[in-house]
Amino acid sequence: MTVDTPVRRPPGKEGGRPGLLHRVAGWSMRHAGVAVLLWVAALVAVTAASTLIGDNYRNDNSLPGTDSQRVTDIFREHQPQGDTASVQLVLHADGGLQAQKQRVASMLAAVEGLPHVASVADPFTAPGSLSEDGRTAFSTVGLDTTVEDMPIEDVRTIIDRAQEFGTTGLQVEVGGDLARSAAESEGGAAEGAGMLAALVILVFLFGSLLAATLPLLTAVFAVGGTLGLLVLGSHVFTVPDYTAPVMMLVGLGVGIDYALLIFSRYRHELLKDGTDRAAASVVALDTAGRSVMFAGCTVVIALLGLLALGLGSLRGVALGVTLTVLITMLAAVSLLPALLTLFGKRIEESVRKHAAKKRRTPGDGWRKLAAVVQRGPWVPLVLGTAALIALSLPALDMRLGFADAGTDDPAKTSRKAYDLLAQAFGPGFNGPLVVVSEGDRAAAQALGEALRRDPNIAAVTPPQLTPDGKVATVLAFPKSAPQDAATSELVERLRDDTLPALETRTRADYLVGGATAAADDFSSAVSNRLPIFVLVVVGLSALLLMAVFRSILVPLKAAVLNLLSIGASLGVITLVFQQGWFGAQPGPIEAFVPVMIFAIVFGLSMDYEVFLVSRIHEEWRRTKDAKEAVREGLANTGSVITAAAAIMIVVFGAFLLSPDRMLKQFGLGLATAVLLDAVLIRCVIVPAVMRLFGDRAWWLPRGLDRALPHIALEKDYS
Numbered sequence: 001m002t003v004d005t006p007v008r009r010p011p012g013k014e015g016g017r018p019g020l021l022h023r024v025a026g027w028s029m030r031h032a033g034v035a036v037l038l039w040v041a042a043l044v045a046v047t048a049a050s051t052l053i054g055d056n057y058r059n060d061n062s063l064p065g066t067d068s069q070r071v072t073d074i075f076r077e078h079q080p081q082g083d084t085a086s087v088q089l090v091l092h093a094d095g096g097l098q099a100q101k102q103r104v105a106s107m108l109a110a111v112e113g114l115p116h117v118a119s120v121a122d123p124f125t126a127p128g129s130l131s132e133d134g135r136t137a138f139s140t141v142g143l144d145t146t147v148e149d150m151p152i153e154d155v156r157t158i159i160d161r162a163q164e165f166g167t168t169g170l171q172v173e174v175g176g177d178l179a180r181s182a183a184e185s186e187g188g189a190a191e192g193a194g195m196l197a198a199l200v201i202l203v204f205l206f207g208s209l210l211a212a213t214l215p216l217l218t219a220v221f222a223v224g225g226t227l228g229l230l231v232l233g234s235h236v237f238t239v240p241d242y243t244a245p246v247m248m249l250v251g252l253g254v255g256i257d258y259a260l261l262i263f264s265r266y267r268h269e270l271l272k273d274g275t276d277r278a279a280a281s282v283v284a285l286d287t288a289g290r291s292v293m294f295a296g297c298t299v300v301i302a303l304l305g306l307l308a309l310g311l312g313s314l315r316g317v318a319l320g321v322t323l324t325v326l327i328t329m330l331a332a333v334s335l336l337p338a339l340l341t342l343f344g345k346r347i348e349e350s351v352r353k354h355a356a357k358k359r360r361t362p363g364d365g366w367r368k369l370a371a372v373v374q375r376g377p378w379v380p381l382v383l384g385t386a387a388l389i390a391l392s393l394p395a396l397d398m399r400l401g402f403a404d405a406g407t408d409d410p411a412k413t414s415r416k417a418y419d420l421l422a423q424a425f426g427p428g429f430n431g432p433l434v435v436v437s438e439g440d441r442a443a444a445q446a447l448g449e450a451l452r453r454d455p456n457i458a459a460v461t462p463p464q465l466t467p468d469g470k471v472a473t474v475l476a477f478p479k480s481a482p483q484d485a486a487t488s489e490l491v492e493r494l495r496d497d498t499l500p501a502l503e504t505r506t507r508a509d510y511l512v513g514g515a516t517a518a519a520d521d522f523s524s525a526v527s528n529r530l531p532i533f534v535l536v537v538v539g540l541s542a543l544l545l546m547a548v549f550r551s552i553l554v555p556l557k558a559a560v561l562n563l564l565s566i567g568a569s570l571g572v573i574t575l576v577f578q579q580g581w582f583g584a585q586p587g588p589i590e591a592f593v594p595v596m597i598f599a600i601v602f603g604l605s606m607d608y609e610v611f612l613v614s615r616i617h618e619e620w621r622r623t624k625d626a627k628e629a630v631r632e633g634l635a636n637t638g639s640v641i642t643a644a645a646a647i648m649i650v651v652f653g654a655f656l657l658s659p660d661r662m663l664k665q666f667g668l669g670l671a672t673a674v675l676l677d678a679v680l681i682r683c684v685i686v687p688a689v690m691r692l693f694g695d696r697a698w699w700l701p702r703g704l705d706r707a708l709p710h711i712a713l714e715k716d717y718s
């Protein structure tokens with residue numbers, strides 16, 4: 001497979017039938033100006049169209065077959081008019097609210113006149129709205145629209161108008177999911193900080209602002225185009241509202257990474273004697289370009305493996321991030337070659353000038369590291385593996401859930417409202433269990449009595465009938481907070497013991513729903529389907545590696561080490577966000593974060609695996625010396641891998657600046673996995689394992705060799 005271009009091929013290499021990859025790249029190099037203009041036009045068109053049409057993001061949290069989903073379906077069936085949104089005004093006065101009654105009335109009147117406000121409850125007369133000590137109360141503000149349709153600006157108006165009445169003697173806070181969303185910043189700081197840090201690393205690596213800009217520019221075009229397509233696609237597919245930031249997080253890291261790998265090989269070839277820019281482009285695409293395409297395919301496989309989980313909330317994210325990777329791959333083999341053609345002369349001058357300032361032979365430090373590892377491979381292998389296992393252990397105690405206001409920043413009004421309600425009405429007030437009874441009135445009354453007898457339930461509301469009178473709902477307030485493990489244990493006991501026994505006696509059906517129950521159901525669904533997911537992702541990736549490297553041991557080694565790096569990253573997330581290390585708000589891990597991290601990290605880990613092992617394989621084919629192949633492979637890729645990892649770490653790590661807890665967990669998990677993978681695994685453990693494997697690393701049984709397709713990932717450009 002060769003590039004179908006008029007450029008000069010490296011000496012001694014014959015042309016062949018061009019493949020799709022090189023036809024695209026070859027056209028881009030022959031028509032560089034047109035290729036860049038097409039990318040610009042596409043980006044402008046997609047951005048303009050998405051701006052005019054707007055997004056239609058929808059969160060699909062359905063869990064077919066679970067009790068919490070059945071509760072939701074019952075409400076939709078028996079309350080067809082739908083459920084409108086609401087927020088809570090939480091009031092607190094140390095001297096008692098009766099003294100502030102007139103000021104509270106003025107505030108309620110002011111809020112009632114705001115857009116989309118349908119009703120405002122009086123906290124002094126509404127049942128259960130005033131605490132026993134008379135110092136805390138809440139008012140439910142009913143809205144005339146759903147959560148999805150409520151303009152966030154109007155929610156901010158409600159918050160601002162209500163808090164205008166706060167004084168030294170009266171504290172006014174606003175709670176509810178809409179208030180949480182409105183209190184979050186617009187974002188953008190994380191992406192900007194990550195890109196700036198990436199640019200600094202690239203300038204340091206290449207010694208040229210122009211050379212450093214090309215990988216970054218390629219990533220920006222890919223992410224920008226994908227974001228517009230995602231907005232348009234949200235009108236056709238169900239795309240959750242958190243897909244865009246996750247897509248940008250992965251897209252920036254992968255986009256810069258892929259462009260950097262190709263550009264680094266291009267730069268390496270330029271420094272060889274007698275190699276011109278055209279030949280350097282051909283070799284870069286024939287080697288690193290193929291590796292990028294293969295690595296991208298493994299990322300896509302890992303992401304599409306999320307579809308095997310059958311969870312609607314993850315399908316949109318999987319498709320959105322998959323589209324990001326595909327567009328990034330296209331940009332790496334079409335936009336980047338065009339930019340290299342347009343700016344090739346200036347880049348060549350800066351590259352040669354930067355290389356002339358260095359006295360050492362490129363890769364000397366990595367050769368020495370490889371030599372040290374090879375002299376005693378068991379020590380780094382055992383120590384490195386032990387470190388990964390130790391970091392993975394906390395993940396065994398990981399508790400999944402959904403964030404609520406209790407994990408928000410203490411400075412947010414939604415968190416203050418949450419804390420005031422918990423102090424005044426009990427920790428379970430913020431997360432009541434919704435228990436549904438499908439039976440007669442006697443069955444509903446029996447349900448209430450059974451719940452009141454449970455020692456872990458603080459209060460139970462009287463049964464409330466739906467408009468058609470066929471279903472009764474009881475709210476049970478646990479003595480523990482929604483995020484506490486004790487609340488999950490209560491849900492399990494009600495479902496397994498209390499309610500089945502009651503059903504036998506009353507002949508009615510009982511279901512437990514609510515936020516905590518939904519989180520438990522999601523966690524169970526993920527746990528039950530996780531083996532299929534892991535099998536699909538690991539199995540297909542291993543088969544691809546086996547076909548490329550004609551090896552049994554290399555894919556097995558890659559799978560085991562990738563799983564260890566994922567386990568270590570999940571362990572770090574558990575320590576920080578569940579145990580509260582480094583000042584983080586302790587709480588459960590977002591229920592879908594572990595599987596998303598698994599899919600993304602497993603795919604990204606293959607980037608470095610393919611890039612390093614393909615170069616080792618290339619050297620082994622040339623010399624048939626396993627030890628030298630490892631040394632030269634690490635010498636030629638070590639600096640690029642660490643630079644690419646550093647860029648991914650700063651891009652992912654910058655999302656720790658985000659106010660969103662989910663994005664913080666994603667950012668920390670991905671940054672930790674990349675750090676361990678690139679530094680500890682690829683640069684220490686893999687050379688040690690490959691040294692122990694020796695020539696056996698490239699052994700494949702004859703039967704498998706005949707059955708597997710031959711995929712040429714690299715050519716012998718020495």
